[in-house]
Each structure stands twice: as structure tokens, then as C-alpha cells.
Amino acid sequence: MSRIAYFGPQGTFTEQAARRLAADDELFPVETISAALTAVRKGEAAGACVPVENSVEGAVTATLDGLAEDAPLVAVAEELLAVHFSVLTRDDVDTVRTVASHPHALAQVRQWLAANLPQARTVVASSTAAAAVAVQRGEYDAAVAAPVAVEHYPLRVLATGVADVPDARTRFLLLRPPGTLPGPTGHDRTSIVAAAANRTGALAELLTELAFRGINLTRLDARPIKGNFGLYRFFIDFEGHVIEPRIGDALAALRRRCNNVRFLGSHPRADGVAATIEQGAANQDFVNAADWVAAVRRGELA
């Protein structure tokens, strides 16, 4: 049994994801995403569970930035959770004047808050569960939290099933130091972060390397390279596993073209969606083509 740090405190959506991703491990909460990554880098945890993207609010930037810098970590598994919230308050609150939560959570319930608690001011907390803790302490009147939070913090449930977008989902990663990769399944996702050269067409060239090999993107995010105004690094997720010839071929091309490429993992997709294979871009096509070149070099074929 190993120790896995998760973005806490107890009662976050991330804790639920960690329970599924590392069911046999000992889980411990840390206050921030950055602290979860640091725990792994310092060897205090064997892995970390953190959110990476939400279908309504997009990238969890603390996770992206944390993966691009410092010692490399790789995603070995992912989990997808449906996200709808409970609004929690204390028994002594008559009128809700302040509502606290994680910024991603507040962004997912903006319309609900405007319609149901128009008088309330929103306050940012480090996580949904941290907001529940603050309400319990009397710092704020209500928290937008995961439904399980009420099992940890004895608060009054003002509303449940709160979500502006009914099928909102958040994707979570289980991160570990580089080591053995999970095996390919046919429904994998590979993630990289790359700093394209600062010249016309550099990003287009990078994406074309993937497109040429029939590789379907599942996400593209740009984040500023801090301290270099106007320069960005690109987080690119695509279908496939690094062990596959077509993916290895694309990664080698990106490595040639980019200033910097960091591999962030290949692992099965939580939604089980199989990779799209374009005509002429199957792994066997790459193997056959390489065999043909080898035969030409040996003078056996022309």
C-alpha cells in the first residue's frame, strides 16, 4: 500500500476521484494542487490525485503549470466525475450574504446563484471542501460543495443537484514520478507540453505533425511562460499511447521541431472512447512502411 496525496481537505470531488483511482492506497489530503505535486516530488507520496479539466470552465491551470515546471511527473490513470453541487449553510444563517467555493465551482453555478441567492457575494476558497470548512467556522454563510462534503462537515443542505450545465464533468489525473508506463489499451490518451519556437507558423507546424499521422487531438491549452510576456507553452492531449509506432513517430517529430517537449503520460481514457484510426495511419501501416524503407536500404526492394 502506498501513500497518495490528493487535493483536499476531505470532501472534495478530488477525494472521490482518488478513492476510485487508488482504491487500495492510503490517501491523505493536502491544501493545494501544488502541495500534492510537491509531496510526490519530495518522495513523501507515491502519487498525487488532482483535477485537470472541467467541461464547463476548462483547464485547471494550477495543475497545468505545476506539470510544466520542476521535476517531471506523468499521469498513469484518469477519472471522470459528474459534477453537481450542494449548497451548504449553517443552522444560524437566515440570509445568505456570502457564498464561498473553488473558482471552478463558482463558475459552474453562476446562473443558479444569480437566480436563487442574488443578494450573496461570492468568495473564492482553495477548494469546495475548504469552503465548507470556512462556513462551519462562521467565516462565510454558504459553500458550494460536493454533495459528500456534508458527510464530513455537519452543515445544513440548502440545495442539491446545483449545476448550470446539467452534464458537467471534471477529469482528474493520478500522477506519479516517471517509471513503468501503463500498457496500451486501444483507448488511451497521451499528454505533452511543448514550447513552440517563437516564429510564424510554429504552432501550426507542430499540430500538422500530429494531423499528418492521423492523430486526433482531445485538448489544446495555451499557458503563458511566466517571466516571458507573450510566450506560451501548449498542453496537447491526443488519442493513442506512446508505445504505438504512429504516436512514437509523431513524438519524435515534435521533439525535433520544438524548443522543449515534456511527456506527461499515456494512460487509458476514463470514457473508454477508442482512438480514431485514419486510413494509412494504423500502427501496422507505420511498421510496414518502416520495413519497406529497411528493405530498400538493404537493396532488396526499390
Ligand SMILES: O=C(O)C(=O)C[C@]1(C(=O)O)C=C[C@@H](O)C=C1
Ligand atoms: O474543490 C474541489 O472539490 C475539487 O476537487 C476541485 C474542482 C476543480 O478544480 O474543478 C473539482 C471539481 C469541480 O469542478 C470543482 C472544483
